[in-house]
Every structure is written in C-alpha cells, then in structure tokens.
Amino acid sequence: MSVNIKVQQAGDALASQYGTRQLYSLDERLMPVDLDEAYLIQREFQRHISEEQGAVAGYKLAYTTEALQNTVGASDPVLGLILEDNILHSPTTLTAADYVQLALECEVGVRLGADLSAAGAPYDRGRVSEAVDSLCTAFEVVDIRRTPGMDPKVQFITGVAANIFNAGVVLGDPVASWRDLDLQAAYGSMTINGEMVGDGHGSDVMGHPLEPLAWLANKLAEQGLGLSAGMVIITGSIVSPKPVKPGDTASIMIEGLGGAEVNIV
Numbered sequence: 587m588s589v590n591i592k593v594q595q596a597g598d599a600l601a602s603q604y605g606t607r608q609l610y611s612l613d614e615r616l617m618p619v620d621l622d623e624a625y626l627i628q629r630e631f632q633r634h635i636s637e638e639q640g641a642v643a644g645y646k647l648a649y650t651t652e653a654l655q656n657t658v659g660a661s662d663p664v665l666g667l668i669l670e671d672n673i674l675h676s677p678t679t680l681t682a683a684d685y686v687q688l689a690l691e692c693e694v695g696v697r698l699g700a701d702l703s704a705a706g707a708p709y710d711r712g713r714v715s716e717a718v719d720s721l722c723t724a725f726e727v728v729d730i731r732r733t734p735g736m737d738p739k740v741q742f743i744t745g746v747a748a749n750i751f752n753a754g755v756v757l758g759d760p761v762a763s764w765r766d767l768d769l770q771a772a773y774g775s776m777t778i779n780g781e782m783v784g785d786g787h788g789s790d791v792m793g794h795p796l797e798p799l800a801w802l803a804n805k806l807a808e809q810g811l812g813l814s815a816g817m818v819i820i821t822g823s824i825v826s827p828k829p830v831k832p833g834d835t836a837s838i839m840i841e842g843l844g845g846a847e848v849n850i851v
Contacts, residue, residue, distance in 0.1 A: 597634065599612060622662065641669065646819070648663060650821070681851055690830055692723070694820070702717050704806065705812075718796070719760075723758035723846050725756040725836070728753055824840065833848065
C-alpha cells in the first residue's frame with residue numbers, strides 16, 4: 587500500500603467515524619508510522635470535515651508540557667486544525683448532543699495581524715510576537731473520542747491523526763494592549779456552575795503562552811506551510827479538559843485578558 591493511498595484511506599476512516607459519532611480508532615494497516623504521517627492523515631481527515639465546517643482558519647496546540655509529553659514518549663507539542671465555522675464568540679451556547687463527550691479547556695487565544703510565512707523561519711517568540719494583533723481568553727471545545735483500553739502511545743498518535751479532538755473555539759473579547767501584560771505570571775481559571783474546576787498560569791504553557799506560537803510557525807514551515815493574518819491560534823491548556831453536560835455554565839478568565847462564558851444545553 588502506498589503512503590498516499592494509506593493516508594487517504596485513514597482519513598476516510600476517521601471522517602466516517604466522525605460522521606457516525608464513533609470513538610476514533612485505526613486498523614493496524616492504517617496506523618501512522620510516525621507523527622509526520624499522522625499529520626498527513628489529519629489534513630486528509632479535516633479536508634472531509636471542511637466541506638461542511640469551512641476552511642482551515644487557525645490552529646490548536648496540545649501536549650505543551652513536558653509532563654504530558656513524557657506520558658506518550660513525545661519530545662515536542664503537537665498541532666491540530668481549527669475550521670472557520672467552529673470559531674465562536676463569547677457568550678455562546680453549545681448543544682451537548684452535537685458531541686460524543688463534550689469538554690472545555692482554558693487557553694490563551696491569538697489573532698494574527700500579519701503573516702508568518704514558511705520562508706521567514708526560523709522564528710522565535712520575539713519575532714512571532716510582532717505578528718500578533720490581539721490576545722484573548724479562549725475556550726477550546728473538544729469532543730473526546732478516545733477508545734478506552736488502547737495503548738497510550740497508540741492512542742496518542744491516533745489522536746493526532748484525529749485532529750486531537752478539536753471541535754472549535756469560543757473566544758473572549760480581543761485585547762490589543764496585551765504587550766503591557768506579564769503573560770508568564772498571568773493567572774487563569776475555570777469554573778463550572780460557579781465552582782472552581784482548574785487553574786494555572788501562563789508559564790504553564792512552555793514557559794510563556796507565545797512560545798507555542800513560535801513552535802507552530804517553525805513546525806508548519808517544515809511542512810512548507812505558513813500562518814496567515816487573521817488566523818486564530820490557541821496556545822495550549824492553562825486548565826486541562828473538563829467535561830460538561832446539559833444545564834452547565836462554564837466560565838474562564840485569564841488575568842489581563844478578561845473572560846468568556848459558555849452555556850450547555
């Protein structure tokens with residue numbers, strides 16, 4: 587089986603599982619051999635989904651802490667795609683029945699004001715910061731479809747191929763004066779129905795919330811891709827995924843960036 591056919595068939599399989607609300611899994615013959623192949627499958631999978639949910643309009647980062655990477659034998663973060671129709675704005679309402687297992691994370695959201703082209707690599711935090719138009723507090727919306735009992739490393743690479751379960755973002759109000767903030771020290775938290783369910787600081791995400799953006803720009807450059815002005819990037823969990831159910835109200839805040847709210851029906 588050639589790689590192209592394998593990637594196509596794996597993407598088709600994940601798209602079918604998505605459409606029929608199944609947990610994600612791949613036959614052994616379709617399992618990505620490494621992260622590079624997982625990203626090819628991810629693109630093919632999202633190509634199908636984008637027919638209904640819009641073009642690629644941004645990216646998400648995951649496994650941005652060394653502790654999480656160690657659990658699956660990874661040495662770097664991983665990336666996923668965000669589709670245009672899945673970029674929402676706070677306050678908003680999500681319908682739990684639209685997902686298999688709906689969960690929310692608290693992250694720093696980035697809106698780019700300038701391109702970060704592949705030709706401009708390598709990037710560091712200072713250079714990517716120059717391209718940032720605004721920051722905001724952001725929910726990542728995730729639809730957790732892990733198959734129970736799967737080997738953690740197999741589960742991890744399957745998850746990358748399956749776009750790391752991203753189902754969209756909910757953005758708070760943009761903050762253009764973010765350069766005045768100490769993003770490393772910024773405190774963030776999430777409450778569900780008024781009860782604290784998790785908190786952390788900007789430094790929890792690779793030491794600074796914009797370090798993942800530099801990593802992303804460089805990783806995409808390796809793939810011959812760039813980031814475009816207007817794209818939205820969420821940079822990794824300050825609060826890890828928290829499941830929600832109908833009747834819940836979730837709120838997040840990040841010091842200096844304000845808050846966001848989601849109601850679940």
